[in-house]
Amino acid sequence: MMAQPLSSAIDTAFKSNIVPDQEYLLQGSVLDKVVEVLLHRLRGLCDNVDSGPEPFQDHEMCFTIRTTPTPLNLRVRRALDHQEMPWQLRYIGQPEYGDKMRPTIIRSSIDIGCSATVVEFLTELGCRMEFEYIARGYMFRKGRMKITVSKVFKMNQNKSQESMEPLSESYLVELSVLAPRGQDAIAEDMRSFAEQLRPLVNLDKVDFKRLVHGPP
Amino acid sequence: MQREEKQLDMALDAIIMRVNDLKQSISNMIVKLELEHETLNWPTFLDNFALMSGQLTALTKVLTQDKCPALRNLVVLPIQLSQERDPELLRITEQRVPQFSHDLAPDYLRTKLEPDVEQRMLQLEIKAGNMTYEMAQKQVSAFNKVMNHVWDVVSKAREEWESESGSRSGPQQTTSISDTHLLVSAISAGKNLKMPVPQGQAGPPGMMGPGGRPGVGPPGGPMMNPGQQMGPMGKVPSGIKTNIKAASQIHPYNR
Amino acid sequence: MAVEPLYNALSAIKTLRSNVAVAFESLGNGIRSDHGEDGKETKFLLELQDQLTVVNNNLRDVEQSIGNLQPPHNPFSLGNSGYLSHEYSHDRQALYSQLVLSYKWTDKVHEYCNLAHAQLSQNSLTRSYTNTASAKRRRVQTSSHNVPPHAVDKVITQIDRLLPEMSVSITRPFATNVVLHVSVGRVLRAIIAFKGLLIEWIIVKGFMESLDLWTESRFKVFRKVTENAHAAVMRFYMPPMPEVSVKSFMTWLHSFNTLFSDTCKGCGLHLRNAMPPTWREFRTLEPYHEECKP
């Protein structure tokens, strides 16, 4: 489509596998009443011991655009607690669950920092917003692994942040690593880290597709 | 006569065997105490006692058996006393008794307690005999009361401990699979999050910042991912807000 | 140096401490079983009273023995113990070499302090306690160095209100002295460090640049303005009337609001050597190029 020096530079980068575009992912949840225990344990396990957990509050919007063969999912995320930060546009590919032997979900993912005009841009481009939500919680780091413990809220119309309606009585726990293609060793590290959080949280490959089509 | 002697021999053999067993286990225990007192734990120690007590019971059983002739009717006579060292005696007594002399024989053949021990026993028996029935009863009940109390305390502590450890190991729920599924399908596919009204208009409902010019709104101009390998940023002015923030955060005066 | 009274004082302090500890301990324990059943409160109170009297007496002793002490006139001399660093035995050696080092160090500090004091008391030309290179013009007036913080705040907020195009924020990174962040219109920003009400240091930078006290602007024009601002600080320097000095400097700085849009009074042009007029006349605030100034 475009043959430009910059894009060809990116092409080369992709070809030589230095662009971290693969996301290794494990998901789970923890009940509200024991989230403190989990946070405490994560504080001990993770790198940012002295600074404590990093709080965040993000607004995420999910867009789709009709492409062939499958529609494309794009996500826009912005930090509500740091309005001056750039917004994040994210492409997430189809997750691969693999067989029992594969420790984590793998999906391709492109993270792009961008300006606040991104929503208008996508809308004009022909994308349609499917849904939006607010995630509020804490982020931890352990080496390259990122652990988020967050509460998912529905967007309400009057936008007041106090009266947000939580989606469930659990916190969502996600363990993810963004790595270049072919670095499957990290998945093993993730599995062993997830093992340390058992039985408090069962981090696993959650196949939401089956859930959506399964019984409600 | 012949038959009785045979029976006596057999009974003595049995008794000697039992006594040897007992002796063996006592010496084992002493060795243990001397060599392993640092690592010895209470249960094994008590096991040793239990073993000895069992052996004692066995011994008493042998003594009270019908087959056993009445030993108290028999007399042991020292036939010969000698001041000479007797190697044979030394061997069979495991180097304990070197000679069978006047000095040692009375002690080894003693059937009654030593006089002063006997006297003290007598005193105690008198004391016990003098006690009235009520007093004894009272003391017994007091003792029972104390024991019951200790028993209660111990059993209560045990109950608590067991219930606690039981609840801990029990399946206390910290995570719910249905919640996991709910949350994951919500953030992945928008389950329960999709707006009730079907979107005829694709525009987001007015939660956009100022459109048109970027950087007029809060997010400041073009900002790069710091991890880019594309080289240093050019002259990229960031938002005004960022500037102030940066200035107050970085302490230039802190040397 | 009489050692005897020192020992006495130390032991008096020791007694005092132990008796105070006793008093607090019995106070902390409250009424004990050995107070008996009848009138235990009064007994306890009496006991406490006794202990407090003892403490009082001890305190008096301490004060007395302190009164007997004389402050040392000269630094302690280690004398021959200085040679203890030659001690051969290993475990001792470490201790004594450190002792001697720290003695030497304190001795040096003492010496330097004396020298510095002599220097500073002679040299009345300094503008402040620290010698800055550009600061040796006029007589020092300690009064304008040492101004209560709220007075400084008042003066600055007054100036802030006076000049509409200028916004000022006050920070105090080091206790009392003010560091001002000033922005003039959308043209420039400046950071000004004060000592009391005297301007110590100023850096002028572009509106989008990040401010700190030590790095210069990326742009030539603002480096030039910074230079001129240092000259202006000198020009407006007036210790007897620090408020006036600060006010006139700020007014001068404020005139840079039109740095890019004014033409030079001398040549009537915007640019000379690709630079806008960076000089402002001190009294009239008229813009001139560096090369055109009268």
Place this chain on the structure above:
Amino acid sequence: MILMPNFGVVVAGPPRTVHLLNNSEQPATVFSILESGQKQVPLVSDPLFMDLMKKLASVYTGKQQTRMEAKGPRFEVADFLVKLGTVTMNQNFKGVLVEVEYRPCVVPAYCWELIREFMQGFLGTCAPAQAPVYLQNRMQEIYQPLDTIQQYLEQFREYRKAVTVR
């Protein structure tokens, strides 16, 4: 030094055009401008956005692929930045663009006169008397790198309309 604002066009079903531009002053930034009728939506982003556009390829009929480039030397005079760019459209020479930036000043209105005087200094009568149309509505606002891109885009559009070399 080279300046290369790149120019790619993608057209979707309703007339919508996405221009992707890149400036060597901000090498790690991609500027995208989406034109939909009269409306213009700019987006400033990481270069990875290019990769995302490739994923979207099936949406677009890459009908009019035009690639324009301004390339040339870069000079610094005191705080002025001057770039002389040779404009090519699909390898064909189109003209020369002169970019003058006065970097210390962030509000165009403050320094327009100053820049004009500077340009008269070396362009003589060729120097424009008026600020570019794009800037005229934004004279009082803080200048962004995106504003430079927008002006280049405007100039490129002119070149595409003009058939002959100016």
